[in-house]
Amino acid sequence: MAKIDVAIGVVRDRAGRVLISKRKSDTHQGGLWEFPGGKIEQSENDEQALNRELFEELNIRVINSSPLIKINFSYPDLIVQLHVREVYGFDGEVFGREGQRFKWVALHELSDYEFPAANKPILTAIKLEQHYAIIGGNNTREILLELDNVWKQGVGLIQIRAKELCAADAEEALEVVRGKCKELNMTYLINSQMPVKRYLDEGVHLTSADLKLLNQRPQSSGYVAASCHNLQELYKAEQMALDFAVLSPVMPTSSHPEAKALGWQQFKEWVTKVNIPVFALGGISRQDFKKALACGAQGVSGISLYKG
Ligand SMILES: Nc1nc2c([nH]c(=O)n2[C@@H]2O[C@H](COP(=O)(O)OP(=O)(O)OP(=O)(O)O)[C@@H](O)[C@H]2O)c(=O)[nH]1
Numbered sequence: 001m002a003k004i005d006v007a008i009g010v011v012r013d014r015a016g017r018v019l020i021s022k023r024k025s026d027t028h029q030g031g032l033w034e035f036p037g038g039k040i041e042q043s044e045n046d047e048q049a050l051n052r053e054l055f056e057e058l059n060i061r062v063i064n065s066s067p068l069i070k071i072n073f074s075y076p077d078l079i080v081q082l083h084v085r086e087v088y089g090f091d092g093e094v095f096g097r098e099g100q101r102f103k104w105v106a107l108h109e110l111s112d113y114e115f116p117a118a119n120k121p122i123l124t125a126i127k128l129e130q131h132y133a134i135i136g137g138n139n140t141r142e143i144l145l146e147l148d149n150v151w152k153q154g155v156g157l158i159q160i161r162a163k164e165l166c167a168a169d170a171e172e173a174l175e176v177v178r179g180k181c182k183e184l185n186m187t188y189l190i191n192s193q194m195p196v197k198r199y200l201d202e203g204v205h206l207t208s209a210d211l212k213l214l215n216q217r218p219q220s221s222g223y224v225a226a227s228c229h230n231l232q233e234l235y236k237a238e239q240m241a242l243d244f245a246v247l248s249p250v251m252p253t254s255s256h257p258e259a260k261a262l263g264w265q266q267f268k269e270w271v272t273k274v275n276i277p278v279f280a281l282g283g284i285s286r287q288d289f290k291k292a293l294a295c296g297a298q299g300v301s302g303i304s305l306y307k308g
């Protein structure tokens with residue numbers, strides 16, 4: 001079957017709305033909405049192809065872009081590899097040069113539009129933050145302090161991982177932390193090893209051991225994510241249709257001195273093979289953020305990353 005490589009751009013306006021356009025009815029996946037882009041030509045890399053396509057289709061010049069996610073998908077009639085890039089700034093006024101309809105859409109309204117089946121992970125990645133902080137503590141007060149610390153740094157997505165607490169203390173702490181997250185508009189996932197089963201269905205982060213035990217995505221009204229340390233675990237997270245994964249340790253880390261660091265090259269290689277957003281974790285410093293994005297990460301995650 002034919003296989004094509006496609007460069008796709010996530011273009012946002014100042015209000016954070018995303019640009020989508022309608023595929024002409026006589027094309028592949030016609031009539032559905034898409035993110036602008038097109039086929040990568042032989043002489044081009046995905047960045048060059050995206051720059052060309054966005055000019056040809058929308059009359060804009062991309063200033064800068066970086067990889068968001070790569071997706072491999074088989075339609076009955078075509079195999080596509082979508083190289084999706086986040087566009088950071090463009091020059092010019094958007095204009096549909098091919099007569100296509102286009103629209104700026106707020107993130108929470110994207111679910112009102114029908115996209116090709118391959119696009120599902122793009123929709124997740126677009127809405128997901130670029131920082132995922134892991135917070136903990138020995139009591140409610142300590143957890144709240146950590147929460148406040150990451151919030152002040154602009155982090156909106158957290159994993160609550162306070163495995164040392166007994167069930168009663170964990171329950172008390174989570175009740176408070178949950179209220180605080182709602183107040184601050186932060187999204188939380190609870191580590192699956194915390195002894196508080198009744199909260200897990202609001203967002204759960206599976207340890208790699210729990211990922212191994214399960215065969216189905218757990219019920220949750222929020223995100224379901226998992227810790228992965230190898231390609232097999234990433235494949236399992238993808239197969240279970242989890243929202244995202246965290247791959248570690250990318251660099252040597254004092255919290256897990258026994259674990260061998262993957263390094264960025266290995267990280268990049270594995271992340272490219274799965275169709276879900278992946279955060280880089282383990283020994284990451286602030287200076288590594290751009291490197292992580294360039295290697296295909298959704299963003300970075302950490303404990304000490306947000307301290308001091
Ligand atoms: N542009 C774009 N293509 C997508 C998306 N999702 C998706 O599966 N595709 C598929 O990727 C391929 C890219 O096609 P395209 O039609 O945009 O290519 P192009 O701009 O080079 O068009 P052309 O062949 O008319 O020159 C199509 O088979 C399309 O169905 C998406 O969000 N945006």
Ligand SMILES: [Mg+2]
Pocket residue numbers: 036037038039057
């Ligand atoms: Mg196109």
